[in-house]
Amino acid sequence: MEIRQLRADEYDNRMELSQFAFQFQISPSDLESRRLTYKHEQDWGVFDEQGSLQSALRLIPLEAWIQGKKFAMGGIASVATWPEARRQGCVSKLLVHALETMKRSGQSLSMLHPFAFAFYRKFGYELTIERKKYTMETDQLPRRLETSGQVKRMPEPDIEILNTVYDRFASRYSGNVVRTEEWWKERILDRSGRLAVYYNEQNEAEGYIFYHIEKQIMTVHEYVSTSENSRVALWTYIANHDSMITEVSLIVPTDDQLPFLLSNPRIKQEVIPYFMSRIVDAQAFVSQYPWAAATDGASVLLTLSDAYAPWNNGTYRLSWNEAGTGELERSEEAVQTGEAIECDIQSLTAILAGGRKPSFLRETGRISGPEDSIRLLESRIPERLPYLMDFF
Known part of the structure; x- marks a missing residue:
């Protein structure tokens, strides 16, 4: 099994898979028209030993507005698999590969429109956009x-x-x-x-x-x-x-x-x-995020878990300064004291990109930790409603 970007000459195979998976039909003239603007480098596929395309997804390099600031974002789209290749881990491997690719590209955030919310929640995505x-x-x-x-x-x-x-x-x-x-x-x-x-x-x-x-x-x-x-x-x-x-x-x-x-x-x-989001690189995202200003040295301990992007796993001290800059530094103190906020990557995404309050997630059992730490974290997050006008 091989994962790689598609070539320009594999356009027909990709379109055949997409039309089957999403149950639509494109006329021959429209197919030829779309061929002229096809960005094959955005399509990633899983190929079997015979070189046949089994699954594919599109990774679109975009920017998104977060708290009034532009963030590099990887848009996941057109995820499709042939029936004979389903339940063999093809999409899972593609998504993990996409996360690694986004991290290398400096895209600290990813967004997608799910066919099923439960499926993508397994991979760390969370509902962030309602309309x-x-x-x-x-x-x-x-x-x-x-x-x-x-x-x-x-x-x-x-x-x-x-x-x-x-x-x-x-x-x-x-x-x-x-x-x-x-x-x-x-x-x-x-x-x-x-x-x-x-x-x-x-x-x-x-x-x-x-x-x-x-x-x-x-x-x-x-x-x-x-x-x-x-x-x-x-x-x-x-x-x-x-x-x-x-x-x-x-x-x-x-x-x-x-x-x-x-x-x-x-x-x-x-x-x-509507859409789901996922923090790809927690340390990069936190450093770019425009936090509310704080007294220099204000901080909380945070234990973060991420099953599909292991570079995010660990214990951290999240601190802020008067300019509203945040920093997520690895720390063993959280392990030693047991006073850390514990959350997974979904919950952190819901808090920072989905407008969900830490106090609400604590009440509903999605995160845990000292009440004063959760209050401090909540006070550092500017209120801004999530919304997305586009589709991809």
């Missing part, structure tokens, strides 16, 4: 209101304008992808739809929507608002379609307050578990 979906009939939409500035349709996408607004919005949350021009073209604007941008009185873009209307249903691909005026103006723009639509659906962060602002808040709302 809220609204489905509204037209008579439930917010009232149309006048605002300063105006909403203008954008017939041709201006990625520079869109990305400026997107970054301002995305960086408010932990988990959003840092988008490149290529990402915009290949992952966002490849969908059919129309764009409308809100500009303030100084003609500065503060929000946008990307939407599609079909069979009297408006599907909002992206809704981005960075100010109250942009929120009101964009919802008024949506409501102005009331003569041609019967329903609107869109995805928003779980802290979106629209129902409170409606005269009738009884709209359909769904909270959807």
Whole structure:
């Protein structure tokens, strides 16, 4: 059994496996079109002794916003296995190899969209991203209101304008992808739809929507608002379609307050578990993380366990300084005193990238340790909601 990156000439084998595993069919013309942009170096496969592809996954080099800071992140996608190779450890070997590759590449965080949460929890991933979906009939939409500035349709996408607004919005949350021009073209604007941008009185873009209307249903691909005026103006723009639509659906962060602002808040709302995350390299992640400032020398002891990334296993002293820099140093003191916070890599990820409070995880038995240490750890973590607009 061999694990290696795929070659460009193995594109057809990879696409055959993906179409089978994910139960979709691509036309011959689309297959040829995708061949031109195929990044074979991002695909890793398990091959048998005859050189036949058994399993594969895609490891995408990305950046993600965490606490308002850009982190190098490895996006795991398109994990697939032929039936005859299942339950032989192929995916397990690929995931371990991917973790090693990410560590060498300086990607201290990984994210993925799971086919089953329980499966990836075995490998140290944890639910970090939830999203809220609204489905509204037209008579439930917010009232149309006048605002300063105006909403203008954008017939041709201006990625520079869109990305400026997107970054301002995305960086408010932990988990959003840092988008490149290529990402915009290949992952966002490849969908059919129309764009409308809100500009303030100084003609500065503060929000946008990307939407599609079909069979009297408006599907909002992206809704981005960075100010109250942009929120009101964009919802008024949506409501102005009331003569041609019967329903609107869109995805928003779980802290979106629209129902409170409606005269009738009884709209359909769904909270959807979405993406999982995993800290790949705990020491690197902690050193990059923008902690809340602390008195120099403030620290806790931490015992960390990680079954699939053994470099994270160990006992540490986690300390902070006044500048908000953290350091995770190996220490035997935790073993000798028994006063350490004990947690696995999933729980640490949930705390630092998933917005879960250490006190909650202690109450539910996910972590253990002295109450004063857990309170101190919790006080050092700035509150920021996880959210992800993209899919990969």
